[in-house]
Amino acid sequence: MPPGPGWQYAHVALTRLVHQVREVGFGQRTSFADGVLTVSAEQARGLLADEALAAVELSWVSPGQSARIVKVLDAVEPRSKGPGGGGIFPGFVGPARPQGSGETHVLRGATVVTAGFLPRAQEALVDLSGPAAALSPLGATHNLVVEFTPAQGAQWERVDAALRRGALRLAAALAEASLDAAPDAVEELPSPSAGARGGDLPRIGVVTNLQTQGSFKDVFVYGRSFGAGLPTLLDPGELDDGAVVSGQFGHPALKNPTFMHQNHPVVDELRRRHGNDVEFAGLVICPEPVEQGAKELISLFAAKVCAAAGFDAAIVTKEGGGNADADVALKMDALVDLGIQPVGLYAEMAGVDGTGPSVVVAPERATAMVSTGNYDHVLHLPEMEKAYGGEQFALVKAPAAASFEVPTAVVYCALSPLGWGRIAARSG
Amino acid sequence: MERAGIPTALLCNLVSIAERVGAPRIVRTRGIPYPTGDPSLDADAEKRWRRQLVDCALEALQTAVDEPTVFEAGQARSSTPPKMPVAAAAGADHA
Amino acid sequence: MARIVHYINQFFAGVGGEDSAGTGPLLLDGPSGPGRRLAELVAPEHEIVATVWCGDDVAADKVDEIVGLVRSADPDLVVAGPAFTSGRYGLACARVVAAAHQAGVASVASMHEDNPGLDEAGAAPVVASGEVARRMAPSLERLAAGIRRLLAGETLTAEDGRIGAAARLTVVTDDNAATRAVDLALARLGGDAAATEIPLPRFDRVTPAAPVADASTVMLALVSEGGLVVADNPDGLESARATKWLRYPLEDRDALAPGDYMSVHGGFSTAWANEDPHRILPLDAARELEAEGAIGGLLGEYFVTTGNGTSVANARRFGVEWAADLRRSGARAAILTAT
Structure with missing residues (x-):
């Protein structure tokens, strides 16, 4: 049965043309051939130029190096839909118009990463070798690190906006170099048929909370802060095309950078299993506000949207710690009340020895929870030869490249609320 | 304290939280910042309201309960919201 | 050996x-x-x-x-x-x-x-x-x-x-959390009503104490988490995340004069409490009950802490200590005021 007229986007599917990046470097002009990505630093600096930035510095930081990136802000996977971006990153690079269909070129294995001080940003860290490398998605990618010096007297909000716009432009320009290259893989992505049951398989969808708590803790949808929004269905292809962009720099291990939205692990999993053991029922995005009344409204509203889209079960994801647990808990209970089975992804805060109460706010009626690891679990990091993003790691008052002990909480995306990680806390 | 055999009457406004954490005898009050008062009333009426709350607490302490039970002290309440004392209003810290 | x-x-x-x-x-x-x-x-x-x-x-x-x-x-x-x-x-x-x-x-x-x-x-x-x-x-x-x-x-x-709660230890898993989440959803939809990776926190359910048979024979205590201390807070009660509780005498006192007492609670506006401390601790009403013989007596001191982000472990300790203290002093019932 074809979906109704309200679900126009459900007809279309996205094709990802994947180019694997195996080698990176700088050169006269930006190019991509045979897995080698070459970047013109001059062109990149031009794309990042803004009156709020006095200078930017570019470095490639690659897997296996004795290198650390500190004060990591956002990370973006290079993608393009055509010359000038072809509509990629709508609201920032392309016009703010619905995307998520057609073809999208992906430079897999590379990222553009901004790193440096911004107010309210909590210090995040990525190691390219050693025990923490496997805990972050950026530990296995070639990262074009953008360090910056703010212009004299520039407002921090302007600096933040300039970095975001510049990084997205740069990511689009890098992928543009691959438009004529033969892809390593062509991925035809199924699109959920929201509201219409296609068969007997259980309909599972995903509810993703975007932390929208003011400047430096905000997430943008089609270029606009989602802070005043209400839960809405989004085609997963819209995530692929960069409709959701992160400006959220709190809780390093519990944040969802743009890279993670572009590669949403639960979406990937539901796509992979669509037609096998599940029917992908849809993606609902929700703001994650500070205030309790707003959390309650949004949670009830999200459950209503899931019911309208015919979910049998919903995977609920969050961003941030503490109060963000309440957003998951409220949604899980609201879903139970509408007869939808919720599963919440929770990072635990169980203390160094794992004995503390591990969940800040647990649901009252729902009980199915997946652990993405213990925030407080201590890691011993070795000394690195080189550090990017800053001289110091302020949390431990040590030089950024030094050997030190840190909680898992500081490692970029280590407890990914979107389900990227392969760690969990277990009772033992 | 209950576990040690001392019955308690909990006077509070956030009754739902008290029930959830399992307080056995709960007396509902009118506002978070003034459990045993009601600044919207004149001084005499407020004193009477406080007495009613304490009477109700006493009744609760003499009542056998198996689970969280809410006791209501009865009195028609004022319809005007309480005004914060002006001199002390500055610097109020809402956590 | x-x-x-x-x-x-x-x-x-x-x-x-x-x-x-x-x-x-x-x-x-x-x-x-x-x-x-x-x-x-x-x-x-x-x-x-x-x-x-x-x-x-x-x-x-x-x-x-x-x-x-x-x-x-x-x-x-x-x-x-x-x-x-x-x-x-x-x-x-x-x-x-x-x-x-x-x-x-x-x-x-x-x-x-x-x-x-x-x-x-x-x-x-x-x-x-x-x-x-x-x-x-x-x-x-x-x-x-x-x-x-x-x-x-x-x-x-x-x-x-x-x-008791076993420690939560970090383990490496075969599948990422997204895969495990979809597996868990399928397990639940398949009828496994208990499947979860995080057992929910155990709630400390207390069996209510027996009521007092006749309040007119019983000594009553007043206890509060409203942060009400004597003026200038000489004992340094915390405004949040309290680690201690304090006791202040009530003997020879029929009322709490404004200015002699103040609330240090950081979770609400203390203006009303400071204007009339009885809004936190109903001493005036309790004295009436005592005078009328409705209660056997009023304990000669009150216990107070600040209930604002206070850890469950500390709160539980306060409860254990209060209970022991009250039993020793002969009080057999308590009115707790909470903000």
Whole structure:
């Protein structure tokens, strides 16, 4: 049965043309051939130029190096839909118009990463070798690190906006170099048929909370802060095309950078299993506000949207710690009340020895929870030869490249609320 | 304290939280910042309201309960919201 | 042969009851009290080489001193209890094994599942005891079995009667969390109503105490978490995340004058409380009840803390300490005001 007229986007599917990046470097002009990505630093600096930035510095930081990136802000996977971006990153690079269909070129294995001080940003860290490398998605990618010096007297909000716009432009320009290259893989992505049951398989969808708590803790949808929004269905292809962009720099291990939205692990999993053991029922995005009344409204509203889209079960994801647990808990209970089975992804805060109460706010009626690891679990990091993003790691008052002990909480995306990680806390 | 055999009457406004954490005898009050008062009333009426709350607490302490039970002290309440004392209003810290 | 040091309270050490609850700690050679039977149960492989006892009123605050005495006897294993449902004793047992465990000494405590101290044992294992001392014999048997397993290098599980929250340890998984989430959703939709990776926190459900038969014969206490202290807060009660509670006299006082008292609570506007402290502590009304004979008496002091982000562990300790204090002073019921 074809979906109704309200679900126009459900007809279309996205094709990802994947180019694997195996080698990176700088050169006269930006190019991509045979897995080698070459970047013109001059062109990149031009794309990042803004009156709020006095200078930017570019470095490639690659897997296996004795290198650390500190004060990591956002990370973006290079993608393009055509010359000038072809509509990629709508609201920032392309016009703010619905995307998520057609073809999208992906430079897999590379990222553009901004790193440096911004107010309210909590210090995040990525190691390219050693025990923490496997805990972050950026530990296995070639990262074009953008360090910056703010212009004299520039407002921090302007600096933040300039970095975001510049990084997205740069990511689009890098992928543009691959438009004529033969892809390593062509991925035809199924699109959920929201509201219409296609068969007997259980309909599972995903509810993703975007932390929208003011400047430096905000997430943008089609270029606009989602802070005043209400839960809405989004085609997963819209995530692929960069409709959701992160400006959220709190809780390093519990944040969802743009890279993670572009590669949403639960979406990937539901796509992979669509037609096998599940029917992908849809993606609902929700703001994650500070205030309790707003959390309650949004949670009830999200459950209503899931019911309208015919979910049998919903995977609920969050961003941030503490109060963000309440957003998951409220949604899980609201879903139970509408007869939808919720599963919440929770990072635990169980203390160094794992004995503390591990969940800040647990649901009252729902009980199915997946652990993405213990925030407080201590890691011993070795000394690195080189550090990017800053001289110091302020949390431990040590030089950024030094050997030190840190909680898992500081490692970029280590407890990914979107389900990227392969760690969990277990009772033992 | 209950576990040690001392019955308690909990006077509070956030009754739902008290029930959830399992307080056995709960007396509902009118506002978070003034459990045993009601600044919207004149001084005499407020004193009477406080007495009613304490009477109700006493009744609760003499009542056998198996689970969280809410006791209501009865009195028609004022319809005007309480005004914060002006001199002390500055610097109020809402956590 | 492994060396065991046993921690007990003043009562089980045979020193005395409530009158001795403020004494200790002290180190004794060999087993004492219930330790004698425990020693038989773990012999001949293991030996209780020393006993440390401390009075219930002071033990929870003298954990460092107690653990120092325990370690002076060079133990391979520290055992505490059984504490049954005794709150102060359980709290002390839990803190002693938690501290010993953290110091790298194998430890185990024994208490009933309802003991408020249970959650303070940290990463040290606790095995279930009976509810009351009448269940001493089977409780010691289970504890002895646990001791043998621990000293054999094994880990205690629910099958050994282990209770309390087990530590949450970080493990590496085969599948990422997204895959596990979809698997869990399918398991639930398939009818497995219990499947989860995070067991929900255990709620501390208390059985309500019996009511007072006749309030006119009973001494009543006033207790508050509203942060109401004497002017200028000389004792430094915290405005949030309180770690202590305070007591202030009510004798010879029929009312609380504004200016003499203030609330330091950081979670709400204290303007109303400061304008009339009776809005936090109903002393005026309680005095009326006393004058009319509706209550047998009013305790000559009130207890106060700040309930604002206060940890459950601290709040539970305050409750245990208040209960013990009230029992000693003869108060048999309490009015608690909460903001």
